[in-house]
Amino acid sequence: MRLKNKVVIITGAGSGIGKETALLFEKEGAKVVVADMNEKTGEETVAEIKKNGEGFFVQLDVSDREQSKQMVKTTLEKYGRIDVLINNAGIVQDAFLSKMTEEQWDKVIDINLTGVFNCTQAVVEAMMNQGNGVIINASSIVGLNGNVGQVNYAATKAGLIGMTKTLAKELGKKGIRVNAVAPGFITTPMTSNVPEKILEMMKEKTPLRRLGEPKDIANAYLYLASDEANFVNGAVLCVDGGLII
Numbered sequence: 343m344r345l346k347n348k349v350v351i352i353t354g355a356g357s358g359i360g361k362e363t364a365l366l367f368e369k370e371g372a373k374v375v376v377a378d379m380n381e382k383t384g385e386e387t388v389a390e391i392k393k394n395g396e397g398f399f400v401q402l403d404v405s406d407r408e409q410s411k412q413m414v415k416t417t418l419e420k421y422g423r424i425d426v427l428i429n430n431a432g433i434v435q436d437a438f439l440s441k442m443t444e445e446q447w448d449k450v451i452d453i454n455l456t457g458v459f460n461c462t463q464a465v466v467e468a469m470m471n472q473g474n475g476v477i478i479n480a481s482s483i484v485g486l487n488g489n490v491g492q493v494n495y496a497a498t499k500a501g502l503i504g505m506t507k508t509l510a511k512e513l514g515k516k517g518i519r520v521n522a523v524a525p526g527f528i529t530t531p532m533t534s535n536v537p538e539k540i541l542e543m544m545k546e547k548t549p550l551r552r553l554g555e556p557k558d559i560a561n562a563y564l565y566l567a568s569d570e571a572n573f574v575n576g577a578v579l580c581v582d583g584g585l586i587i
């Protein structure tokens with residue numbers, strides 16, 4: 343087991359990549375805190391975890407600072423430490439620049455960027471006291487290359503790369519590693535409304551000629567969370583089948 347007895351918080355673990363990660367991490371021996379805004383899907387993830395492993399659900403809107411602090415407090419009360427935080431929760435609200443509303447801009451910034459700041463700041467004291475910890479941020483290839491209709495989303499995912507590298511420098515000396523994963527196109531509820539024609543085009547453009555599965559990203563998170571990545575800090579791991587090379 344690669345994460346035996348590690349305490350791992352995964353935001354957005356009720357769905358898609360986060361859910362797949364929660365179930366994989368349980369199999370690898372982790373105690374998993376499923377932190378999601380969606381109580382129904384979050385509790386469903388926990389029910390699956392509890393068939394063989396350990397974990398619990400915390401209802402959390404990552405854009406709410408107080409809720410983020412409370413989520414960390416609850417985790418520490420229950421498990422006494424936090425080994426890994428995966429800032430995985432994220433949303434899209436797509437529109438061309440000329441049509442994008444202030445609400446769409448603000449909402450995506452609040453959840454995808456400020457949400458990561460909130461959860462990271464909330465866990466970091468416990469990790470510093472322990473003298474170790476791992477933080478993993480869900481960026482995107484859109485943060486590296488941009489994407490039409492996603493100026494808000496791309497800004498947040500690029501922003502996360504800046505945050506990841508800065509925090510890798512700030513926190514490395516405290517024994518805390520900070521890395522990002524930049525997924526390509528992954529089949530999850532987030533991408534379920536994309537028309538078939540676009541999906542085919544994405545496959546054609548991808549050297550591996552397929553779309554990504556949630557487990558492709560869960561495995562990348564697993565590597566970065568595990569001790570095998572002990573010397574990996576400030577990295578942005580692209581998991582996109584070669585789409586942007």
Ligand code: NAP
Pocket residue numbers: 353354355356357358359360377378379380383402403404405429430431432433453457480481482483524525526527528529530531532533
């Ligand atoms: P997903 O299936 O939509 O899952 C996201 C989860 O986050 C959902 O359970 C959602 O709840 C929850 N959530 C939404 N807002 C939240 C908030 N304010 N606080 C806490 N939880 C919240 O998405 P996914 O495709 O797995 O994406 C996971 C991460 O990977 C995201 O950061 C995304 O940007 C990134 N990513 C995805 C792709 C892709 O192709 N799928 C590509 C690159 C990067 P609800 O069910 O209520 O919405």
